[in-house]
Amino acid sequence: MSVALTYDNWNQEKLAFILRERSDYLDILKWAFQEYQDDEIVYSCSFGAEGMVLLDLIHKVKKDAKILFLDTGLHFQETYDLIDRIKQRYPSLNITIIKPKLSLSEQANQYGDALWKCNPNLCCQIRKVEPLREALKNAKAWISGLRREQSPTRKYLQYINKDPKFQNIKICPLIHWTSDDIMTYIHLNHLDYNPLHNQGYPSIGCAPCTLPAANANDSRSGRWAGHTKTECGLHQL
Numbered sequence: 001m002s003v004a005l006t007y008d009n010w011n012q013e014k015l016a017f018i019l020r021e022r023s024d025y026l027d028i029l030k031w032a033f034q035e036y037q038d039d040e041i042v043y044s045c046s047f048g049a050e051g052m053v054l055l056d057l058i059h060k061v062k063k064d065a066k067i068l069f070l071d072t073g074l075h076f077q078e079t080y081d082l083i084d085r086i087k088q089r090y091p092s093l094n095i096t097i098i099k100p101k102l103s104l105s106e107q108a109n110q111y112g113d114a115l116w117k118c119n120p121n122l123c124c125q126i127r128k129v130e131p132l133r134e135a136l137k138n139a140k141a142w143i144s145g146l147r148r149e150q151s152p153t154r155k156y157l158q159y160i161n162k163d164p165k166f167q168n169i170k171i172c173p174l175i176h177w178t179s180d181d182i183m184t185y186i187h188l189n190h191l192d193y194n195p196l197h198n199q200g201y202p203s204i205g206c207a208p209c210t211l212p213a214a215n216a217n218d219s220r221s222g223r224w225a226g227h228t229k230t231e232c233g234l235h236q237l
């Protein structure tokens with residue numbers, strides 16, 4: 001049996017072989033679920049539009065795949081409602097809701113009210129980065145819906161990435177998809193999606209940090225408006 005590709009066991013020759021044999025998103029997903037055991041691979045899903053596509057694709061490949069949602073406690077009600085509907089649509093998927101160690105009131109007591117306004121990096125660290133780090137402790141690989149088109153910082157992403165942030169392998173099957181590809185797949189396959197996408201929100205995160213996109217050519221221009229921050233800190237790009 002060959003040794004799985006891991007952060008500590010990164011092997012450029014093996015990677016080249018994997019990529020030579022596999023040419024598209026579905027090949028990559030099939031490889032991922034063969035390469036790693038059930039508990040070794042998770043999909044961290046934000047339940048955005050890419051998430052709807054990836055959940056559907058993953059369900060075709062691995063019916064009981066492990067899915068994580070980082071519940072900061074600050075998401076839009078539309079997002080929580082969508083998750084409930086997705087659980088009904090794909091009952092075999094193993095969807096786990098991950099919560100931060102600090103409740104919102106504990107965070108407010110410790111750091112003051114509305115930390116997202118005065119220090120969004122710390123807020124993301126507490127409510128997203130540390131919970132994901134904990135969730136990935138025993139995983140060898142995680143799947144993400146990042147796409148190259150989304151921002152200049154994402155344009156060099158590969159299908160399979162060495163992820164120094166979480167000392168893990170990060171698999172991004174949708175790197176070549178455009179936002180049009182995503183919505184076309186959603187409509188052709190009659191998938192559910194967050195209704196906020198139809199109200200000017202191409203990218204949806206926590207409610208206090210997400211506005212409708214200010215720039216039609218920049219899907220993430222509604223995130224952390226008024227701050228220089230462009231990423232939540234989960235992705236070291």
Ligand code: SF4
Nearest residue numbers: 116120123124206209
């Ligand atoms: S996106 Fe905003 S509210 Fe959510 S964790 Fe980050 S700073 Fe906090």
